Amino acid sequence: MKKTVILETKELTKSFPGVRALKAVNLVIMEGEVHCIVGMNGAGKSTLIKLLMGALMPDSGEILVEGESVHFSTPAQAQAKGIACVYQELDLIPDLDVVENVFLNHEKVDKGFLLNRRAMEQATLSLLSSIGVSIPLNIQVRHLTVSERQLVALARALSFKPRILIMDEPTSALSRIEQERLFNIVRQLRNDKISVIYISHRLEEILDIGDRVTVLRDGQLVGTKDVNDVTKEHIIEMMLGRKLENEFPERREVVLSNINAETVLSVRHLSIAKKVHDISFDLKHGEILGFFGMVGAGKTEILKALVGAIQSKGQIVIEGKKVQIKSPIDALRHGIGLIPEDRKGEGILSELSVMENVGIVAYHRARRMFLIHFQYVEKLVQKYVSSLDIKTPSLRQLMRNLSGGNQQKAIVARWLVERKHILLLDEPTRGIDVNSKTDIYRLIFQLAAEGISIIVASSELEEITRICDRILIIYDGHIVKEVNVDEASDAEILFEATGG
Ligand SMILES: Nc1ncnc2c1ncn2[C@@H]1O[C@H](COP(=O)(O)OP(=O)(O)OP(=O)(O)O)[C@@H](O)[C@H]1O
Ligand SMILES: [Mg+2]
Structure with a gap:
C-alpha cells in the first residue's frame, strides 16, 4: 500500500x-x-x-x-x-x-x-x-x-x-x-x-x-x-551530537549514619482535608528523601502544606522547635523552599527577565537586610544559568521567550541560588531533556553534600530510586511504606505505590 x-x-x-x-x-x-x-x-x-x-x-x-x-x-x-x-x-x-x-x-x-x-x-x-x-x-x-x-x-x-x-x-x-x-x-x-x-x-x-x-x-x-x-x-x-556519559551520575556516599545526621524536620500527623491522612516522617541533615507515588497520590499536597500554601492539621518541628507555617512567607522564614509542580502557574514570572526570575528570592532577601549586592546576585544567577545550561541569549531575555524546558530549569535555578536549609522539589525534571536532567541530579547531590536537606517528590521510579537515600511510598494520601533504596526492588515499590 x-x-x-x-x-x-x-x-x-x-x-x-x-x-x-x-x-x-x-x-x-x-x-x-x-x-x-x-x-x-x-x-x-x-x-x-x-x-x-x-x-x-x-x-x-x-x-x-x-x-x-x-x-x-x-x-x-x-x-x-x-x-x-x-x-x-x-x-x-x-x-x-x-x-x-x-x-x-x-x-x-x-x-x-x-x-x-x-x-x-x-x-x-x-x-x-x-x-x-x-x-x-x-x-x-x-x-x-x-x-x-x-x-x-x-x-x-x-x-x-x-x-x-x-x-x-x-x-x-x-x-x-x-x-x-x-x-x-x-x-x-x-x-x-x-x-x-x-x-x-x-x-x-x-x-x-x-x-x-x-x-x-x-x-x-x-x-x-x-x-x-x-x-x-x-x-x-x-x-x-555525542554519547550521554551516564544519565544518572554516581550516587553519593550515604552519610546518614554519621554524627551530622540530626533530624532537621519532623512532621507529625499531618492531614489535609480528604486528601492526605496522618502523615509522619523525619528528614535528616543532608538527606535526600524521596516521595514516590502515582500522579494524584497526594505528594504535591504534602509539599504544599509544608510551605503553608494549603491548609493542614498536624505538627511541624524544625530543628527541635515547633513552628507554625501558615503561609509561604512563614516557610521562607523557617528556611523551607518549594519548587512547585505547576511551575507555569505558580513559579514563572513570564514578563520579567531570566535574571529577575532566577534571582528574585535572593534580591528579596538582600533588600530586607538593607544590602543589595546586585553584582553578587548576578554572579550567582550566571553560575546556575551556566551549570544548568539554560539556553538564553542573555540574562535580560524575558522569561516568556525561553523554551518550556528552559523556563523550568530557570525556576529550579532560583532555589539553587537561594540556599534554604530545606528544599522541596516537586517533579523537578518534568519537561526537562535527558542531558539537563543529569545536571539537575548532580546539583541535588552537591546541595545535599553541603548539608541541605532535600525532599524529592516524583512519579518516575527510576529517578527516585537512583537519587534518593530513603523513599516514602505514598498511596491515596497515606505513607504506605518506607523503604531503603538498596533493599527494595522496583517491583516491590511499584506494587506498594499502586495500592498493594
Ligand atoms: N518568542 C520568542 N522570542 C525569542 N526567542 C524565542 C521565542 N520563542 C522561542 N525562542 C527561542 O527559540 C529556541 C527554540 O525554542 P523552542 O521553544 O522551540 O524549543 P523546544 O525544542 O520546544 O524546547 P523545550 O523542550 O524546552 O520545550 C530557544 O532558544 C528559545 O529561547
Ligand atoms: Mg517546547
Whole structure:
C-alpha cells in the first residue's frame, strides 16, 4: 500500500532576536502515522509546531498540506485545514469553564447567532468520556489539576476533528493510567488514518507509541528514522551530537549514619482535608528523601502544606522547635523552599527577565537586610544559568521567550541560588531533556553534600530510586511504606505505590 504525504515543510526557517530557532527544516509527515519529534530543551520543537499552526510566521521556507502550499497567519486557518494542537503551554482560559474552553472560538450556534450551550455540553461530555475522564463541565478550569487541564486541552483539540493532531508534551503531567488511555486514543487515531505529531522528552514513550521519529538539534533536523531502526541510545546520540556519559551520575556516599545526621524536620500527623491522612516522617541533615507515588497520590499536597500554601492539621518541628507555617512567607522564614509542580502557574514570572526570575528570592532577601549586592546576585544567577545550561541569549531575555524546558530549569535555578536549609522539589525534571536532567541530579547531590536537606517528590521510579537515600511510598494520601533504596526492588515499590 502506497503511503501518502499529508504534511511537509521545505527549508522552514525562523529566527528570534539573538536565536536561530529553526534552520531550513524539511519535515515529512505521512497519513496515519505517529510521528515523534524529539530534541533537547530549546532545540526548536515548539517553534516548529507554532509555525505549523500559524501561531508564528516563518522567515522563509514553505509548508505544504497535501501538496498544496499554505500560508497560515492564525491558528484558525490551520484548524480549517484539519490541523489541531495541544500546546505545551496550555492555552486554556482559567476563568472559563470546561465547556467554554473546549469550544472557545468555535462555539456551536443555532440559527447563526444563538449559543447552543446544550449541544456544546453534550459534545464535551462525549469527548471527555471518549478519553476516559469525568470532570464537571461547569467547573472553571482554574480549579482543575495540571493533568485534568491537559486532558481538557486534548478534548478541545479533538473537538476540531483534525486530520493532523499535534501534541507538545501531552503526558508530562499524566498518571500511568491516563497515559495508557492517551496511547489508546493515539492508536485509535492512527487506525482512523489520522496523523499524530507527538513531542516528548520520554524516549521510552516514543519507542512505544511512535512509527517514526525526527530529531532536532539546535534548530536543525538531524534525521528522521523508523522507530524500529533505533534505540534510546541512538536517539540520545542524535539529540546531543555525542554519547550521554551516564544519565544518572554516581550516587553519593550515604552519610546518614554519621554524627551530622540530626533530624532537621519532623512532621507529625499531618492531614489535609480528604486528601492526605496522618502523615509522619523525619528528614535528616543532608538527606535526600524521596516521595514516590502515582500522579494524584497526594505528594504535591504534602509539599504544599509544608510551605503553608494549603491548609493542614498536624505538627511541624524544625530543628527541635515547633513552628507554625501558615503561609509561604512563614516557610521562607523557617528556611523551607518549594519548587512547585505547576511551575507555569505558580513559579514563572513570564514578563520579567531570566535574571529577575532566577534571582528574585535572593534580591528579596538582600533588600530586607538593607544590602543589595546586585553584582553578587548576578554572579550567582550566571553560575546556575551556566551549570544548568539554560539556553538564553542573555540574562535580560524575558522569561516568556525561553523554551518550556528552559523556563523550568530557570525556576529550579532560583532555589539553587537561594540556599534554604530545606528544599522541596516537586517533579523537578518534568519537561526537562535527558542531558539537563543529569545536571539537575548532580546539583541535588552537591546541595545535599553541603548539608541541605532535600525532599524529592516524583512519579518516575527510576529517578527516585537512583537519587534518593530513603523513599516514602505514598498511596491515596497515606505513607504506605518506607523503604531503603538498596533493599527494595522496583517491583516491590511499584506494587506498594499502586495500592498493594
Ligand atoms: N518568542 C520568542 N522570542 C525569542 N526567542 C524565542 C521565542 N520563542 C522561542 N525562542 C527561542 O527559540 C529556541 C527554540 O525554542 P523552542 O521553544 O522551540 O524549543 P523546544 O525544542 O520546544 O524546547 P523545550 O523542550 O524546552 O520545550 C530557544 O532558544 C528559545 O529561547
Ligand atoms: Mg517546547
